[in-house]
Amino acid sequence: MIASYFPILLFLAVATGLGIALMSLGLLFGTRKTNDEKISAYECGFEAFDDAHMKFDVRFYLVAILFIIFDLEIAFLFPWSVVLEELGGFGLVSMFIFLFLLVIGFIYEWKKGALEWE
Amino acid sequence: MIETLEFLIFDNLIYILAIVLGVVLTVAYLTYFERKVIAFMHARMGPNRVGPRGLLQPFADVLKLLTKEIIFPKNANKFLFLIAPIITLATAFAAWAVVPFDDGWVLADINAGLVYVLAMTSLGVYGVIIAGWASNSKYALLGALRSAAQIVSYEIAMGFALVGVLVAAGTLNLSDIVRAQEGGFLNWFWLPLLPLFVIYYISGVAETNRAPFDVAEGESEIVAGFHVEYSGAAFALFFLGEYANMIIISALTALMFLGGWYSPFTGDSWIAQPSIFWFLAKTSIFLYAYFWFRASLPRYRYDQIMRLGWKVFIPITIVWIMVVAVMKVYHIGPWWN
Numbered sequence: 001m002i003a004s005y006f007p008i009l010l011f012l013a014v015a016t017g018l019g020i021a022l023m024s025l026g027l028l029f030g031t032r033k034t035n036d037e038k039i040s041a042y043e044c045g046f047e048a049f050d051d052a053h054m055k056f057d058v059r060f061y062l063v064a065i066l067f068i069i070f071d072l073e074i075a076f077l078f079p080w081s082v083v084l085e086e087l088g089g090f091g092l093v094s095m096f097i098f099l100f101l102l103v104i105g106f107i108y109e110w111k112k113g114a115l116e117w118e
Numbered sequence: 119m120i121e122t123l124e125f126l127i128f129d130n131l132i133y134i135l136a137i138v139l140g141v142v143l144t145v146a147y148l149t150y151f152e153r154k155v156i157a158f159m160h161a162r163m164g165p166n167r168v169g170p171r172g173l174l175q176p177f178a179d180v181l182k183l184l185t186k187e188i189i190f191p192k193n194a195n196k197f198l199f200l201i202a203p204i205i206t207l208a209t210a211f212a213a214w215a216v217v218p219f220d221d222g223w224v225l226a227d228i229n230a231g232l233v234y235v236l237a238m239t240s241l242g243v244y245g246v247i248i249a250g251w252a253s254n255s256k257y258a259l260l261g262a263l264r265s266a267a268q269i270v271s272y273e274i275a276m277g278f279a280l281v282g283v284l285v286a287a288g289t290l291n292l293s294d295i296v297r298a299q300e301g302g303f304l305n306w307f308w309l310p311l312l313p314l315f316v317i318y319y320i321s322g323v324a325e326t327n328r329a330p331f332d333v334a335e336g337e338s339e340i341v342a343g344f345h346v347e348y349s350g351a352a353f354a355l356f357f358l359g360e361y362a363n364m365i366i367i368s369a370l371t372a373l374m375f376l377g378g379w380y381s382p383f384t385g386d387s388w389i390a391q392p393s394i395f396w397f398l399a400k401t402s403i404f405l406y407a408y409f410w411f412r413a414s415l416p417r418y419r420y421d422q423i424m425r426l427g428w429k430v431f432i433p434i435t436i437v438w439i440m441v442v443a444v445m446k447v448y449h450i451g452p453w454w455n
Binding site: 012014015016019040056102 | 134137188204207226228263270271289354429433440448
């Protein structure tokens with residue numbers, strides 16, 4: 001059982017190794033001639049006038065929070081969907097009640113305008 | 119014990135290197151294929167100078183990218199700047215560990231295969247965010263934010279579509295999901311799960327930030343998004359990762375909705391035999407569709423993308439999960455009686 005997960009570990013190591021190897025090749029063979037203009041941040045021709053780590057729209061946070069909620073729902077649905085046949089009608093009704101509550105929350109977000117981007 | 123461990127490592131390493139090499143070569147020729155397909159759709163020739171018909175173009179590109187300078191922007195966090203492309207590449211490749219190419223041709227035949235794939239494709243978003251933040255450039259940060267918000271939004275629609283597949287198949291093991299679709303064209307999940315199939319593939323296109331959902335790149339507004347400050351080999355890693363992700367999305371769509379290695383024909387003739395070629399052919403169809411979309415559709419606006427993901431895809435998937443669950447439990451319809 002655990003042994004079947006071993007190749008995955010190995011694969012992760014090989015994939016990371018490939019990334020590091022290619023990056024090292026680039027660092028090794030790439031030219032290195034730097035100057036101030038070359039390493040300045042790209043800003044359509046003029047010089048950067050303030051820090052790039054600036055304030056950004058709060059809606060990005062909102063999307064992230066909504067994502068966490070919905071992703072948890074999905075994680076919750078996964079085990080249910082696999083054993084649905086054994087659970088039968090009881091499991092079906094329980095999950096429908098859960099999905100119903102989820103949909104109420106979803107409608108609330110929608111009406112509150114949490115999903116608007118204009 | 120030590121001998122068996124050595125054997126385990128060596129034996130698996132050969133398979134892993136074969137898969138990695140296959141994916142890398144596929145990516146190389148996918149870039150060539152993309153340029154040719156789009157060129158022909160524009161009535162141009164496409165790359166045709168390096169080698170016969172331009173067939174050596176991908177190798178020329180690789181050599182060029184590896185010998186270019188990796189520029190570290192001023193005030194960039196060097197460690198994170200270098201680690202971001204490696205994360206993108208490693209997660210995009212690692213997902214291949216559980217993909218079954220044919221009946222039994224799978225490296226790690228684990229029960230939680232689909233969860234693993236979902237985890238790996240979700241981890242890719244870290245590469246994007248870290249790259250955007252570490253570059254210390256406004257365009258990169260904006261591109262990373264857009265891209266991350268878009269990826270997580272479509273991941274929900276994608277996750278719900280996967281739940282539908284799981285209900286239909288009753289297992290998380292990718293090989294078993296394919297086996298649940300045994301039979302001809304009409305037995306595959308694309309038909310009973312048609313809305314989920316369409317939504318899964320479109321979400322996959324959005325998830326990989328490809329046209330028409332490529333606002334994260336948006337060369338006309340934020341130049342190239344999160345990888346604007348990347349050059350040389352570091353850029354090549356992002357490129358490899360993006361194309362490897364496209365292939366994995368296409369392969370998963372083929373496995374979960376189009377019956378993986380099963381032939382569309384039924385009967386005893388040679389053409390009805392299940393084989394890896396069917397799997398590769400189905401994957402290629404979806405890869406071609408990526409380029410077809412890119413050549414024919416204009417870019418979506420950002421608010422349209424978010425509306426499509428949240429207000430159209432999520433409601434449809436929730437409804438269809440319920441429909442599939444009812445059909446499955448009460449054995450309704452031509453598929454589950």
